[in-house]
Amino acid sequence: MGRSTPMDHEAADRISAAADRDPGSPTAESGFDDRAQDAADRNDSA
Numbered sequence: 001m002g003r004s005t006p007m008d009h010e011a012a013d014r015i016s017a018a019a020d021r022d023p024g025s026p027t028a029e030s031g032f033d034d035r036a037q038d039a040a041d042r043n044d045s046a
Contacts, residue, residue: 007043008043009037011036012033012037015032015033019033020033
């Protein structure tokens with residue numbers, strides 16, 4: 001399996017915007033947008 005790109009704030013913002021546009025989407029309902037923001041915050045401090 002390939003190496004993945006660490007989550008950054010630009011990507012997390014795109015995910016959050018998509019969840020805001022469609023609150024019924026799987027991304028929004030699963031809370032992935034919040035987890036993406038948390039991961040971006042963790043990667044900033046690394």
